[in-house]
Amino acid sequence: SACIFGSPYVALIVLRFVLGVGAGGVYPLAAVLSVEQGGGSHPQASDDLLTPEEKRLQLQNVVLTFSMQGVGFLTVPIVALPLLHLVHETSLDLVWRLILGAGALPGLVLLVLQCRLFGTQRRRNAGHQILRQNDSSDEDAQVASASGSSRSPSLAQEEPLIDDQEDFDDEIIPSDGIWASIQKEPDLVRKLIGTAVVWGLFDMLFYGNTLFQPIVMEAAFGGKSADDELKKVAVDSLILGCIALPGYIVSALVIGKRLCNLVQQTPRYVQLQGFVAMGLLYAIIGAYWSGLKRMPVLLVILYGMTFFFANYGPNTTTFCLPSLVFSNECRSTLNGISAASGKMGALLGATLFAPAADDLGDDNVMLICAGISVVAFGLTYLCVPSGNNMTTRRASEGGNDL
Numbered sequence: 001s002a003c004i005f006g007s008p009y010v011a012l013i014v015l016r017f018v019l020g021v022g023a024g025g026v027y028p029l030a031a032v033l034s035v036e037q038g039g040g041s042h043p044q045a046s047d048d049l050l051t052p053e054e055k056r057l058q059l060q061n062v063v064l065t066f067s068m069q070g071v072g073f074l075t076v077p078i079v080a081l082p083l084l085h086l087v088h089e090t091s092l093d094l095v096w097r098l099i100l101g102a103g104a105l106p107g108l109v110l111l112v113l114q115c116r117l118f119g120t121q122r123r124r125n126a127g128h129q130i131l132r133q134n135d136s137s138d139e140d141a142q143v144a145s146a147s148g149s150s151r152s153p154s155l156a157q158e159e160p161l162i163d164d165q166e167d168f169d170d171e172i173i174p175s176d177g178i179w180a181s182i183q184k185e186p187d188l189v190r191k192l193i194g195t196a197v198v199w200g201l202f203d204m205l206f207y208g209n210t211l212f213q214p215i216v217m218e219a220a221f222g223g224k225s226a227d228d229e230l231k232k233v234a235v236d237s238l239i240l241g242c243i244a245l246p247g248y249i250v251s252a253l254v255i256g257k258r259l260c261n262l263v264q265q266t267p268r269y270v271q272l273q274g275f276v277a278m279g280l281l282y283a284i285i286g287a288y289w290s291g292l293k294r295m296p297v298l299l300v301i302l303y304g305m306t307f308f309f310a311n312y313g314p315n316t317t318t319f320c321l322p323s324l325v326f327s328n329e330c331r332s333t334l335n336g337i338s339a340a341s342g343k344m345g346a347l348l349g350a351t352l353f354a355p356a357a358d359d360l361g362d363d364n365v366m367l368i369c370a371g372i373s374v375v376a377f378g379l380t381y382l383c384v385p386s387g388n389n390m391t392t393r394r395a396s397e398g399g400n401d402l
Helices: 010-036 053-088 090-100 105-147 153-159 166-172 177-184 189-221 227-252 268-286 296-309 314-325 331-361 363-382
Strands: none
Touching: 010 053, 010 314, 010 331, 053 090, 053 227, 053 314, 177 331, 189 227, 189 296, 189 314, 189 331, 189 363, 227 296, 227 314, 268 296, 268 314, 268 363, 296 314, 314 331, 331 363
């Protein structure tokens, strides 16, 4: 078909880049806003001002925000399977375009809702400002009448008014700028290793295995004809998605709680648990690869559990931690840097896993994944602050880069 870019591949590259710029900007902002909106009666306050229940709700708010990723992963095969069964195999190009275009629908709905929200907020702020000006004018008129002053009430309108939170935020932005705030961040390098480097290592595992999953599923159930290949991929994705999605739910239920009066399930501790479980599962799959190929159900369960513990673990917590360990005035920017490091890891995993499987064997790729999990566990343990040190400064002590 005709394409203004000359080639559909060029169009995909260009448009995915544009999508990445937008999504890449929203990614850190979503985490930061979830933290600040989840502060209960103390929005944007430090952890010292939050009750234990408010802290837990704050963490749960971030986890629930990120859990929509799992819903999205599961929605893709749910949409694809009916289309593949309804459309003739000669029209697979239409199915591909419908699935690709369906991804724009949530964004369009959000755009409409955001425009309506901004319009409502603008009218509300304008109404508040008019009321304040009227109240100020009435007070000035009463003072002038009592004192005999000839001061005009209209002069009150020249005084600056702070009519909404946006104006207040403008007042507290530090004059030395965001980069100076980053330089003042305590333990900056150690925290960045704990967030950015660990996020990169995890995304190398997560997205590398997302593209590697057809190899595992083929080893479990064997290959199929080319006509059924797309249906097979959709079914495989649906099976693994159903195993993985509960990981988000478990994270939301236990995050911030103290289970069985033992260790509190802080994001750091949940991340450590996730890497331990993933490392063990990858090691078992790699060590017993040949035998597991003869037990396909067990292989799929073990492999699916790696995604479960990724979601109940680093896939959720790498999104949360940068918003919790960095100071208010620079955490959005440092969250973005950490997320960018994660995407670099995803790029490496997506490009290196298949060639590594050809050269080293599928079993050795799983063992390499186990080794990466161990390294990520060590960096999390050494570089991510514990719960007692994971406090962000109040906006009143500095600025806010939002």
